[in-house]
Amino acid sequence: MINVIREPLIFEISSPGKSGVRLPNLDVPEKLDVLEGLTVREDLEGFPEVSETEVTRHFTRLSQMNYCVDFGFYPLGSCTMKYNPKLNEKVAGMASLAGVHPLAPEKLAQGNLELMKTLEKLLCEITGMDAVSLQPAAGAHGELTGMMLIRAYHEAQGNPRKYVLIPDSAHGTNPSSAHICGYVVREIKSNDRGTISLEDLAREMTEEVAALMVTNPNTLGVFESEICQISEIVHAKGGFVYMDGANLNALAGITRPGDMKVDVLHLNLHKTFSTPHGGGGPGSGPVAVKKILEPYLPVPIIEEKDGQYHLNYNRPKSIGRVKSFYGQFLVMLKALAYILALGPAGLREMTEIAVLNSNYIRKSLEGVYHLKYDSPTLHECVFSDKFQKDFGVSNLDISKRLLDYGLHPPTMSFPLIVHGALMIEPTETESRRDLDLFIEAMKAIDREARENPELLRTAPHITYVRRLDEVQAARNPILRWEKK
Amino acid sequence: MSYIPISEQDKKEMLARIGVESVEDLFCCIPESIRLKGLLNLPGPLSEPEILEYFEERGKKNSFDRYLSFLGGGAYDHFIPAVVDYLSSRGEFVSPYTPYQPEVSQGTLQVIFEFQTLICQLTGLDIANASLYDGATGAAEAVLMANRVKNKKRLLVASNVHPEYRQVIYTYTRNLGLEVVEIPYDRLGRVDQKGLESALNSHTSVLLCQSPNYFGVVEDLKSLGELTHRHDALLAVVISEPLSLGLLEAPGKLGADIVTGEAQSFGLPLSYGGPYLGFMACKKEFVRQLPGRIAGQTVDAEGRRGFVLTLSTREQHIRREKATSNICTNQAHCALRATIYLETLGRQGLKKMAWLNLQKAAYALETLTAIPGVSRKFGGPVFNEFVLEFPTDWNRIKQKLEEKGILGGLALGEAYQGLEKCALVTITEKHSREKIDRYAQVLREVLK
Ligand SMILES: Cc1ncc(COP(=O)(O)O)c(C=O)c1O
Numbered sequence: 001m002i003n004v005i006r007e008p009l010i011f012e013i014s015s016p017g018k019s020g021v022r023l024p025n026l027d028v029p030e031k032l033d034v035l036e037g038l039t040v041r042e043d044l045e046g047f048p049e050v051s052e053t054e055v056t057r058h059f060t061r062l063s064q065m066n067y068c069v070d071f072g073f074y075p076l077g078s079c080t081m082k083y084n085p086k087l088n089e090k091v092a093g094m095a096s097l098a099g100v101h102p103l104a105p106e107k108l109a110q111g112n113l114e115l116m117k118t119l120e121k122l123l124c125e126i127t128g129m130d131a132v133s134l135q136p137a138a139g140a141h142g143e144l145t146g147m148m149l150i151r152a153y154h155e156a157q158g159n160p161r162k163y164v165l166i167p168d169s170a171h172g173t174n175p176s177s178a179h180i181c182g183y184v185v186r187e188i189k190s191n192d193r194g195t196i197s198l199e200d201l202a203r204e205m206t207e208e209v210a211a212l213m214v215t216n217p218n219t220l221g222v223f224e225s226e227i228c229q230i231s232e233i234v235h236a237k238g239g240f241v242y243m244d245g246a247n248l249n250a251l252a253g254i255t256r257p258g259d260m261k262v263d264v265l266h267l268n269l270h271k272t273f274s275t276p277h278g279g280g281g282p283g284s285g286p287v288a289v290k291k292i293l294e295p296y297l298p299v300p301i302i303e304e305k306d307g308q309y310h311l312n313y314n315r316p317k318s319i320g321r322v323k324s325f326y327g328q329f330l331v332m333l334k335a336l337a338y339i340l341a342l343g344p345a346g347l348r349e350m351t352e353i354a355v356l357n358s359n360y361i362r363k364s365l366e367g368v369y370h371l372k373y374d375s376p377t378l379h380e381c382v383f384s385d386k387f388q389k390d391f392g393v394s395n396l397d398i399s400k401r402l403l404d405y406g407l408h409p410p411t412m413s414f415p416l417i418v419h420g421a422l423m424i425e426p427t428e429t430e431s432r433r434d435l436d437l438f439i440e441a442m443k444a445i446d447r448e449a450r451e452n453p454e455l456l457r458t459a460p461h462i463t464y465v466r467r468l469d470e471v472q473a474a475r476n477p478i479l480r481w482e483k484k
Numbered sequence: 485m486s487y488i489p490i491s492e493q494d495k496k497e498m499l500a501r502i503g504v505e506s507v508e509d510l511f512c513c514i515p516e517s518i519r520l521k522g523l524l525n526l527p528g529p530l531s532e533p534e535i536l537e538y539f540e541e542r543g544k545k546n547s548f549d550r551y552l553s554f555l556g557g558g559a560y561d562h563f564i565p566a567v568v569d570y571l572s573s574r575g576e577f578v579s580p581y582t583p584y585q586p587e588v589s590q591g592t593l594q595v596i597f598e599f600q601t602l603i604c605q606l607t608g609l610d611i612a613n614a615s616l617y618d619g620a621t622g623a624a625e626a627v628l629m630a631n632r633v634k635n636k637k638r639l640l641v642a643s644n645v646h647p648e649y650r651q652v653i654y655t656y657t658r659n660l661g662l663e664v665v666e667i668p669y670d671r672l673g674r675v676d677q678k679g680l681e682s683a684l685n686s687h688t689s690v691l692l693c694q695s696p697n698y699f700g701v702v703e704d705l706k707s708l709g710e711l712t713h714r715h716d717a718l719l720a721v722v723i724s725e726p727l728s729l730g731l732l733e734a735p736g737k738l739g740a741d742i743v744t745g746e747a748q749s750f751g752l753p754l755s756y757g758g759p760y761l762g763f764m765a766c767k768k769e770f771v772r773q774l775p776g777r778i779a780g781q782t783v784d785a786e787g788r789r790g791f792v793l794t795l796s797t798r799e800q801h802i803r804r805e806k807a808t809s810n811i812c813t814n815q816a817h818c819a820l821r822a823t824i825y826l827e828t829l830g831r832q833g834l835k836k837m838a839w840l841n842l843q844k845a846a847y848a849l850e851t852l853t854a855i856p857g858v859s860r861k862f863g864g865p866v867f868n869e870f871v872l873e874f875p876t877d878w879n880r881i882k883q884k885l886e887e888k889g890i891l892g893g894l895a896l897g898e899a900y901q902g903l904e905k906c907a908l909v910t911i912t913e914k915h916s917r918e919k920i921d922r923y924a925q926v927l928r929e930v931l932k
Contacts, residue, residue, distance in 0.1 A: 006788070010598055010827050020828035021565050023836050027917040028847035037865035038702055039733040046605050047831035055567055055828050062595060063576035067588035070575030076584070083487055084579050087532055093569075096543025101555045102757030103894055104548045105886065111545030112756050125524055137617035137758070138813040140800070151659055160659070176800035176810035180628075182659035185805045223513040254511055259518045270813065274487070278817025279592035280582035280614070280777065282759035298655075320655035324558060324620035324648040324746075325757025333539070340538065343529030346485045352507045353490050359510055360498045376513045403588055413584070413801050431489035432498065458785065463587040466785040470586075473782035473794040477771065479611045480601040 007061045010048045011481045020052040046483050065464045067408050073434045077380045077411035077423025080249050080271030088334035102325040113309030117302045119336045128258025129288035133297045134327040139246055142266025142285030143177035148319045150211045150240045151181055152296040161210035167196055169415040174213045190417055194220045194373035198229055205237050215244040219415040221377035231261035248272040250379035253348030264289045273335035284331035298322050353428035354379045361424055364439040368446050372418050385420035393449040393456050395420040403460035405441040553891040556869050556910025558646050558724040560749045565828050568751045572821045586792040593791035596779035599823045607743040608734025609765040613776040615815040616762030619724050619746025623649040624656035625775045626720040626744040630690030632773045637662050638687040644669045644697040646724055647899040673701035673862025684715040692720045696728055699862050700869030709739020728867040730838030742766045751825030752818055761818035775809030840913040841868035848911045848920045855928050861906050869910045878907045884930040
């Protein structure tokens with residue numbers, strides 16, 4: 001069915017007079033003088049007019065054009081596309097929790113405050129940190145918040161400092177967040193193991209450097225084994241260690257950032273803690289800190305006294321607010337339900353199987369695809385298209401061909417240190433059968449690259465649309481529908 | 485663990501293929517000294533029914549739903565059609581990532597394209613992005629964007645912009661060497677134009693105002709636009725109640741250069757404050773400075789229409805520290821809900837919804853101010869929120885109302901000196917005449 005019907009834009013199937021909703025009539029006397037002083041619009045030009053049936057068909061058909069985790073393997077590296085438990089959706093839909101107004105008096109929202117405080121405490125235990133703010137909306141927002149905490153601390157000492165060190169393997173949000181926090185980014189080159197070399201770091205680390213932003217394991221899936229020495233070098237010059245915790249799925253229950261002397265990190269609840277990505281959000285990016293940075297956390301913070309929960313806004317050293325209200329509350333509920341479902345042994349098993357699955361894929365594809373770094377990897381591994389390049393086939397072609405096998409491709413856009421990257425993160429929620437399907441498809445595609453490269457260069461062949469012209473989209477931007 | 489589909493047998497065979505003895509061995513790169521010796525101190529594992537019970541018990545500790553609420557201030561309790569919940573909960577919308585592979589993400593991408601179109605139609609501007617975190621970060625992004633466009637360090641922010649939005653603006657701008665100046669409000673509750681004129685100078689990038697503002701008063705955007713443009717500054721408007729756009733003229737048609745805001749009103753539950761939905765629209769010429777993801781139309785290899793994420797040279801994954809914003813994951817699923825909501829209501833429904841809000845608020849305003857001692861604080865025209873003034877400190881009245889099961893409004897005294905006796909009251913289409921009358925009756929008793 002999917003490929004038979006081309007689904008138009010809603011605006012193109014609209015016709016005057018229809019509506020998909022029945023609203024009550026006005027039950028108070030209508031008064032026209034209330035319009036005095038208002039500039040009223042003539043019309044909602046172009047706004048759609050469709051029935052409920054048409055809305056339902058429209059979105060049902062659109063949904064069927066999407067690949068998703070509920071359908072199959074989604075090995076986007078760094079994105080931790082694990083299964084989203086359905087129970088969590090039910091929890092987040094409970095009216096007694098989701099129906100509360102954010103500015104309701106605290107005593108009428110004690111249940112919600114307790115749930116948030118509980119999640120904070122569990123995240124402290126999992127990360128080995130001292131305090132958590134749940135306010136940041138996503139990973140990048142957590143990074144920005146974390147860097148602001150660092151800056152506020154340095155400022156309180158009289159000098160915000162100037163630079164932030166970031167390895168060249170880092171995700172793009174790291175340098176961007178540091179920049180928006182007013183810092184100048186200095187890149188550290190990765191060594192031939194794909195990690196930070198202590199000598200380079202020692203040379204770069206001066207008293208003008210506010211912090212090192214490190215991802216651990218890094219975006220190659222390689223653990224920075226010298227993390228404690230790294231922390232020591234940074235601390236010796238009065239700097240802070242910021243850890244991008246996007247890859248916590250490789251560590252939870254095995255080791256803790258706090259024990260690596262990390263000072264601040266963000267977590268992605270929409271990665272490690274199973275909350276769905278929703279086609280690009282909402283996420284949730286809590287920030288965890290050591291005691292030294294706690295006074296600077298965003299307001300309000302949640303405090304507990306004699307079983308009563310209270311929002312404290314009176315925090316003179318706080319960086320202020322980074323978001324309205326308290327963060328992505330419903331996402332927090334899902335993460336909490338997940339942690340409770342796993343328990344301590346389950347959390348450890350989650351990490352172990354994520355790492356097992358990743359190494360199983362790595363071992364199975366080694367030799368078929370090029371592996372630039374042979375360091376051991378944890379939850380993900382990064383191959384490249386180097387072998388297939390000889391046949392004029394790129395990582396993009398390989399990825400598009402995977403779509404024809406009914407599988408989602410790996411991440412291609414980074415790490416920048418691997419040219420033609422294929423960054424694969426299976427997560428723990430894949431069965432052996434699904435892993436093998438992927439492995440066999442990747443092997444078959446390698447054979448196709450040698451025998452019939454054109455098949456790859458023109459892929460995908462069976463999707464709702466064929467390869468899309470991204471150059472034209474950017475050169476001649478059409479960013480909205482317009483009435484002809 | 486039911487979420488982990490690897491059996492002991494699988495594990496053995498997989499370890500054999502990898503060539504290690506145990507899973508432990510896979511973690512050999514983590515130094516022994518920092519490895520956890522035992523299990524973490526966490527509760528659980530809880531079974532499925534136990535988890536439901538756990539959350540239901542916490543839900544019972546929230547007594548909010550036992551009250552009749554007139555709270556708003558950036559979070560609104562509007563009716564949500566059943567199709568919104570039903571369609572948005574489809575796994576094909578809930579469980580994909582950001583649409584990095586457009587050929588298998590046309591659903592998400594077309595929804596974003598439709599969302600962008602709806603936002604353009606509502607705001608009267610040329611282009612819109614795929615979403616931002618919320619109204620507050622939208623306001624902060626708007627002033628930063630204006631600063632990039634104009635490259636001038638002075639940013640004016642109306643003091644009647646939502647207090648939490650202003651706090652976020654301060655947090656975002658303080659490290660960047662920018663000067664934020666607050667503009668006072670006048671007796672109508674609007675931006676004080678004299679105050680604005682004296683604050684505008686050649687170093688000014690932007691005036692950010694809110695309409696309807698935090699007092700519920702609709703601003704005179706045309707005049708504000710003329711004033712700011714005369715000083716070569718931009719007019720940015722933030723909207724926390726976008727339902728008002730079902731009735732009011734599009735800000736883009738009145739001179740706004742950037743319109744941002746909070747679209748929680750479009751089909752998102754109150755959710756104790758999140759996830760909500762930031763949006764942003766602007767004039768075409770500023771497209772390179774717009775933050776966040778944007779979907780665009782293109783063609784596939786067979787010439788058929790399709791959609792992709794585009795203009796990504798603005799974004800962090802390409803430009804790193806030179807990106808227009810650090811935002812990566814946004815509020816896509818919330819934007820999906822808003823799209824379903826708006827398309828379901830459609831042209832007629834949205835107008836009617838706005839009309840119901842306007843008329844009911846007018847009725848409530850009239851009914852409540854008929855009570856001796858209660859007066860309207862600001863004379864400016866309102867949509868569905870207004871400020872009332874009482875004979876004594878609002879917090880005392882609020883307390884007494886609460887005892888009778890009514891949440892009568894939000895206190896303003898903390899954010900605004902001199903408004904200690906005032907409250908912001910919000911009316912939506914969900915307030916029947918009977919509910920409004922009940923509020924009036926109880927208030928009358930309380931004030932006796
Ligand atoms: C390593 C890493 N850091 C940071 C981020 C940013 O997180 P978010 O998209 O939630 O803002 C991501 C994911 O996108 C990531 O993979």
